[in-house]
Amino acid sequence: MxxxxxxxxxxxxxxxxxxxxxxxxxxxxxxxxxxxxxxxKIVLQRLIVAAPLPHDLGDGTEIGARYEKFKFQLSKKYVCENMTGLLLIYPSCLLHVIESSREVLLSVLEDCSSLDAPKVVSMTHNLQSRLFQQWSYKVLNADHGPGNARDLLEEEESTETLVCTVLSALHKLADQLETSKKALPGPVLDENPELIVPQKVLQKLLAQEDLHTPERHLQMYCSPLHISMDFGQVIRSRVLTSV
Incomplete structure (x- = not known):
């Protein structure tokens, strides 16, 4: 006892x-x-979306303010799921990077229906760290960006290469943010225009037919799992876009 x-x-x-x-x-x-x-406190994921913009948009600040309001609404709905990222607004298109939980990213994908012909550039799961510590947007004009954009466009034809170009530029920007100890990427891009993803690369990406629309991506993301008892494998009915 x-x-x-x-x-x-x-x-x-x-x-x-x-x-x-x-x-x-x-x-x-x-x-x-x-x-x-x-x-x-969340399983961190990153979504990158591109979309063309109408020619009569103006200076782009309206769409930036609209997404700023949308981000605020998401922060109230998902209190503990911080959303960070960067929205670049070009004269002819936009590039939006969002880092947060699955629920926040799904909300952003559903909201993409308000855009004209958006495309999912990349969706990455189980990230170890964020590229950006805050969410912000920057309006770019035709003069912004590297001077060799035409050469980039001629060399990079495949979707894979174009996507890698976008991801490489974003990672270089994140490294420069960390080095310069600046919280927001806007001033860093002003000082280092070569870090801006060229608008022509995004235009080329938007013309690629193998990039999925947000609606298509949502269908694939929410598709059921097929379990093979013979091989003990779990196979999603469709392959997810993940770069």
């Missing part, structure tokens, strides 16, 4: 220590907040 009580006492203390360690590991200190050490 005494031995049983001793085992139960040790087990109880072990649970207390384990609970204490778990509570400590989940605690976010002020140091973490100030130095960017906060832990993600």
């Amino acid at each position: 005494a031995a049983t009580q001793k085992v139960e006492s040790l087990s109880s203390k072990s649970r207390e220590y384990r609970d204490s360690d778990e509570e400590e590991s989940n605690t976010v200190t002020m140091f973490d907040v100030l130095h960017g050490g906060t832990k993600e």
Whole structure:
């Protein structure tokens, strides 16, 4: 009997220590907040969408303000699921990068119906880190961007290469943001126009037929799983776009 009580006492203390360690590991200190050490409470995903814009749009600030309002609405609906990213508004098209949870990204995909012929450039799951620490938008004019955009357009014909060009430019921008210690990418892009994804690359991407529309992507994303009992494999009915 005494031995049983001793085992139960040790087990109880072990649970207390384990609970204490778990509570400590989940605690976010002020140091973490100030130095960017906060832990993600969500499964982080990244969505990149491109879409053409009408010629009579004006200076583009209206669409930027519209998405700023939409982001605010999402932040109220999904309180603990911070949305970061970048919206680049060109004279003829836009490029939108969104980093957040699955639910937020699905809401953004559903909202894309308000755009004219949008395309999903990339959808990446289970990210380890964010490219951007805040969400912001920047309106670009025809003079923004690298000077060799025509050469880029001639060299990069395949969809895969064009998508890689977009992703490479975004990662270089994120690296420059970290190096310069600036919170928003706008000033960094002003100082380093070569980091801007060329508008002609996006125009070329929007002409590719193998890129999915948000509606098509949602259909694939929400499609049921087919389970093969013979091979013990779980196969999604359609392949998701993920670069």
